[in-house]
Amino acid sequence: MSEERSLNFLEQIVEEDIANGVNGGRIHTRFPPEPNGYLHIGHAKSICLNFGLAKKYGGQTNLRFDDTNPVTEDTEYVDSIKEDIKWLGFDWANELYASDYFEQLYGFAVQLIEKGFAYVDDSTAAEIAALKGTPTEPGKDSPYRSRSVEENLRLFSEMREGKYPDGAKVLRAKVDMASPNMHMRDPIMYRIKHAHHHRTGDAWSIYPMYDFAHGQSDSIEQITHSICTLEFIPHRPLYDWFIQQLDIFPSHQYEFARLNLTYTVMSKRKLLQLVNENIVTSWDDPRMPTIAAFRRRGYTPSSIRTFAERVGIQKRDNMIELGLLEFCIREELNKSANRVMVVHDPIKLVITSYPDGQTEEMDAENNPEDATAGSRKVTFGKTLWIEREDFMENPPKKFFRLGVGLKVRLKYAYIVECTGFEKDADGNVTTVFATHIPESKSGAEGSAMTVKGTIHWVSTEHAKEAEVRLYDRLFTVENPAGEEGDFKDMINPNSLEIIQKAYIEPVLADAKPGDRYQFLRKGYFVADYDSTPERPVFNRTVTLKDTWAKEVKKA
């Protein structure tokens, strides 16, 4: 299918460039995160794009950390970013850092000063803002704009030496204070920050702004196609201006629309807030849209790559339905995940016609979608745990489960007919009684007989216990960022439901963290890293499609 897919606009540009011999047909991209947070699903789109494009056209991709702001950055983030990219299935050609280029960037700045294209400004941040003008009014020149080259050189050198406190001076590009593009109104190139950098330590007391580091870093690395998101479109003329004044390798920037997903937020600031304010437990809390969280939730790398492929690459703003991501993981897990039976909310089923103390080993196929997955034995007995929701005292017409007089098949076992039930003092059903049809045993002669419903079960005598964590969407509204008010007020109060005591088939006690299963009729689950043989813990990746729930909702 992917072979037949038409080209997105970036692939078209790349193919044209190759056809025209631009850069000798060489393709070199880069993924440039700032190490100030964990990567999220939107970054995954960008990673798949940058690495995918290079891979498709025989090129390379650099991983470059744009670490120009030491106060927000940390090696914890560097490590997580590398882990997430590797997990997604991509290898970078070079691991690089903008901070590797600090000396070179300083040299570029000196060159611009010498050419009269940069100056040291002593104005405060407020003064600079005041003279910047507005989108509809031109800015005014700073009183420091006409300093001599010699003075600028001396001052800039002193800034580097640490002679001035934070905020005392900045280095600015001398472009055009009347430009209709705000980014061209003498943007700041360097600011003074006496801050410890995670890689360069205390070597620098000035740090380049992103706008002075990014384009030149691409140029230094000879990046042919510098791909970023839409909000950097107005920065492009500035990057081109620097490249032209410096006469260095002309990387070209192309912009695509970032990914937006329903029922979540994607801004790093908001995600950081969720973590810091303990609204979620961590960056990899399975409700987060981070790559680490999707990994912990049980998503596969390939499902995320497929998703990135399906959402496409374009320049128009978009809001992707969470349902598409869920489709991608269901589609894959349906083919690969072994089926097991787990009872979340148990009531007892007693088969009165079944001999006391007898058990049988039933054949259970592991995956009907995969003949090579084999089968296992599940122990059947007189008393079973079944799901509370699989019995109704007063069942409606199309309820194909248990109720007095109704028949269901116990998966892999017998057809049973419900004969009665018991309630406790509070009126809750505790036990259901049934008789079985011996000749209906799965695999036996009479097993061809059919009933409308099939339910899952585990033997009360053999079942083990586990914790099951049911995750749901983090927000109650499609676009929390687009609503009025605090996004934290739109948190889904039911985004996590923990079942302390679910009954599992004994085989599940051997699950290793990361093992994925389909809990029959329930959904896809993965063993969490909190899981131990004594206390297995499973996270719900995604529910099964549930047309019955829809039916109930309609009624």
Next chain:
RNA sequence: UGCCCGAUAGUAUAAUGGUAGUACGACAGAUUUUGGUUCUGUUUGUCUAGGUUCGAAUCCUGGUCGGGCAACCA
């Protein structure tokens, strides 16, 4: 009321001057020892007004709507 980007079914995404197609969703049916899967069918779309052309989603002009830009953030 400056500059920039964009507008195709509910959501995405194709068609690059020549039959508006695909996926997800929704709806209906078949199959089913998972109300899962699978299969079949149905539904819904070119923002608007002009222009160019034999022919326009596509090219041109005006309008409308949406988004971005005024951090010593990236």
